[in-house]
Amino acid sequence: MKNTIINKLAEIEKANGIKILFACESGSRGWEFPSPDSDFDVRFIYVRQINHYLSISEKSDQLGFPINDELDIYGWDLKKVLKLIRKSNTTPFEWLQSPIVYEEQDHFRNELWTLCQSYFNQKTNINHYLGIAHGALETVINGDEIKIKKLFYILRPLLSAKWCLEKNAIAPMTIGPLLNLMPEHLRTLVKDLIILKSTSAEAFIIQIDPKLRIYIDDEFKSCAERAKALPKQSFDTEMLDAFFRSTINRYDN
Numbered sequence: 293m294k295n296t297i298i299n300k301l302a303e304i305e306k307a308n309g310i311k312i313l314f315a316c317e318s319g320s321r322g323w324e325f326p327s328p329d330s331d332f333d334v335r336f337i338y339v340r341q342i343n344h345y346l347s348i349s350e351k352s353d354q355l356g357f358p359i360n361d362e363l364d365i366y367g368w369d370l371k372k373v374l375k376l377i378r379k380s381n382t383t384p385f386e387w388l389q390s391p392i393v394y395e396e397q398d399h400f401r402n403e404l405w406t407l408c409q410s411y412f413n414q415k416t417n418i419n420h421y422l423g424i425a426h427g428a429l430e431t432v433i434n435g436d437e438i439k440i441k442k443l444f445y446i447l448r449p450l451l452s453a454k455w456c457l458e459k460n461a462i463a464p465m466t467i468g469p470l471l472n473l474m475p476e477h478l479r480t481l482v483k484d485l486i487i488l489k490s491t492s493a494e495a496f497i498i499q500i501d502p503k504l505r506i507y508i509d510d511e512f513k514s515c516a517e518r519a520k521a522l523p524k525q526s527f528d529t530e531m532l533d534a535f536f537r538s539t540i541n542r543y544d545n
Contacts, residue, residue: 324467478503481503
């Protein structure tokens with residue numbers, strides 16, 4: 293599949309007159325808890341020629357394609373990505389940490405990742421992750437039954453929020469480091485669930501272990517309460533503007 297993805301990215305570049313700067317896996321495969329039927333969630337960052345940006349017309353800042361053969365692929369213009377980073381959006385933070393990279397221009401990821409550190413907003417990131425966890429919690433039925441995919445849509449965001457809160461830093465994308473925040477007995481339980489998920493359909497229904505459910509509820513409440521006291525932050529665009537100008541000049545050809 294990797295060769296198929298790389299070839300597809302090359303086709304997209306040619307057909308749309310863009311330069312792909314970075315492409316990665318963003319879903320459960322990138323989070324390191326895939327199921328056998330998990331899609332390949334490919335995300336990319338691209339740039340166009342300078343004249344595209346020197347227009348008074350509104351321009352599309354993303355490219356999307358129909359899901360085909362388990363391949364879910366779309367990309368964002370660099371300008372859109374930088375706007376989201378200014379808002380401390382977690383999506384670019386995660387893409388740039390992906391352990392599965394399909395394409396990368398020299399130093400682009402490291403340079404942009406370094407820039408991201410200056411745009412981390414603790415409150416924004418925590419609330420974002422808690423929102424995802426809350427939505428997944430609402431899919432619980434009969435008190436303790438949930439699709440195994442949805443359980444991890446609770447656990448990873450909840451642990452990410454806890455990471456942001458306790459370490460005041462961007463949360464890791466992969467689940468491994470996040471598990472270190474859990475008590476050992478629950479960490480072992482979740483690792484066993486990752487093994488189960490690797491052999492089960494995403495829609496497979498499980499019962500949430502009572503101890504794990506208590507942990508989830510307690511940590512969710514604690515993170516939500518503590519986040520309320522955090523200050524709001526805003527960021528200027530100076531460094532992002534400089535990065536944008538430098539990048540579009542570098543790839544204008």
